[in-house]
Amino acid sequence: MNVMGRAPAFLISFVALAIGATPDLRGAETVWSGLVIAENVAQPKAVPPELTRIEGMLREFFGYNQFQVIGQSQKTLKTGQEDWLTTSKFFGLHVDARGESEGGYVLNLKLYKEKEVLLETDAKLSKRSPLVIKGPQVGSGQLLLVLMVQ
Amino acid sequence: MKTFEEKWTAWLDGQLSGRELSEFEASLPDKAAAEAEKADARKLGELLKRELSARTLTNEEFFSHQLLERIARLRSPRRRPARQAREPGSTWWTIPRLLWTGVASLAVFLVFTVLVVREKNPADESPYLTQILNARVDPVTSPNATVSIFEVKKDRITVLWTEGLQSLPADYAAK
Numbered sequence: 462m463n464v465m466g467r468a469p470a471f472l473i474s475f476v477a478l479a480i481g482a483t484p485d486l487r488g489a490e491t492v493w494s495g496l497v498i499a500e501n502v503a504q505p506k507a508v509p510p511e512l513t514r515i516e517g518m519l520r521e522f523f524g525y526n527q528f529q530v531i532g533q534s535q536k537t538l539k540t541g542q543e544d545w546l547t548t549s550k551f552f553g554l555h556v557d558a559r560g561e562s563e564g565g566y567v568l569n570l571k572l573y574k575e576k577e578v579l580l581e582t583d584a585k586l587s588k589r590s591p592l593v594i595k596g597p598q599v600g601s602g603q604l605l606l607v608l609m610v611q
Numbered sequence: 612m613k614t615f616e617e618k619w620t621a622w623l624d625g626q627l628s629g630r631e632l633s634e635f636e637a638s639l640p641d642k643a644a645a646e647a648e649k650a651d652a653r654k655l656g657e658l659l660k661r662e663l664s665a666r667t668l669t670n671e672e673f674f675s676h677q678l679l680e681r682i683a684r685l686r687s688p689r690r691r692p693a694r695q696a697r698e699p700g701s702t703w704w705t706i707p708r709l710l711w712t713g714v715a716s717l718a719v720f721l722v723f724t725v726l727v728v729r730e731k732n733p734a735d736e737s738p739y740l741t742q743i744l745n746a747r748v749d750p751v752t753s754p755n756a757t758v759s760i761f762e763v764k765k766d767r768i769t770v771l772w773t774e775g776l777q778s779l780p781a782d783y784a785a786k
Contacts, residue, residue, distance in 0.1 A: 579752065
């Protein structure tokens with residue numbers, strides 16, 4: 462094959478490889494947020510799949526053997542300016558994304574008990590670094606707020 | 612049948628013999644003058660042979676000669692590629708070369724684009740842990756509450772740990 466024949470083939474292959482290797486430019490990441498009740502029970506239920514990734518740490522760090530999700534949301538961040546609400550019957554977690562920064566998204570979080578703000582925090586959430594917030598004691602268990610980029 | 616000039620040349624060179632020699636010498640009008648001319652011709656031949664013979668080159672001279680010849684060959688227009696010789700007006704920018712240059716430039720551009728995009732993608736393989744920038748607890752409902760921050764580097768998890776929040780009944784665990 463001559464030079465003229467090889468060049469287009471090379472060009473097409475290279476462009477295909479480059480496009481295939483290019484990640485989504487705006488990094489449309491999905492953030493999972495959950496309200497979790499951690500308890501110690503005699504017959505613990507299996508951990509929800511969303512928490513499998515951090516199950517070991519949750520058990521070790523908080524000392525509970527069961528983790529039940531009582532409310533959850535998934536939000537795809539396209540602009541990094543979205544906001545959403547994760548609710549259970551009595552609690553609400555409002556997440557307000559305030560843009561991208563180096564290595565993550567800046568989030569404003571507010572934990573509501575009905576209409577009352579119990580806790581507010583600003584955090585920079587990284588993709589490979591979930592955030593866990595220890596909330597109030599609920600009965601014999603503990604409310605945990607979990608945010609992670611999926 | 613040889614002409615007189617041929618026989619004369621052969622006689623000067625000493626190539627006549629026998630009967631041919633005696634007949635030729637007998638035909639000469641002035642044999643003494645002819646002998647003198649023959650002697651002169653022989654001397655001239657010896658002189659030319661001695662002076663004009665190729666001189667033997669020394670090793671250094673031979674080597675220099677070889678190098679000079681090679682340089683001359685390289686500089687010679689005949690040594691240029693046949694295609695250039697056929698196309699004296701052609702430039703470096705032939706169509707195939709232009710095409711290859713374009714492909715190479717595009718490749719470099721794409722590589723750099725990919726690298727820059729990956730570098731700027733904030734959520735991609737971040738080396739950073741999640742950071743708590745600040746935290747506030749409602750002082751009315753939980754006046755003694757405190758907050759602490761832990762980074763579990765082994766699991767790459769950040770924990771905001773609160774203490775002293777108002778405890779709630781088990782009903783609040785409802786979905």
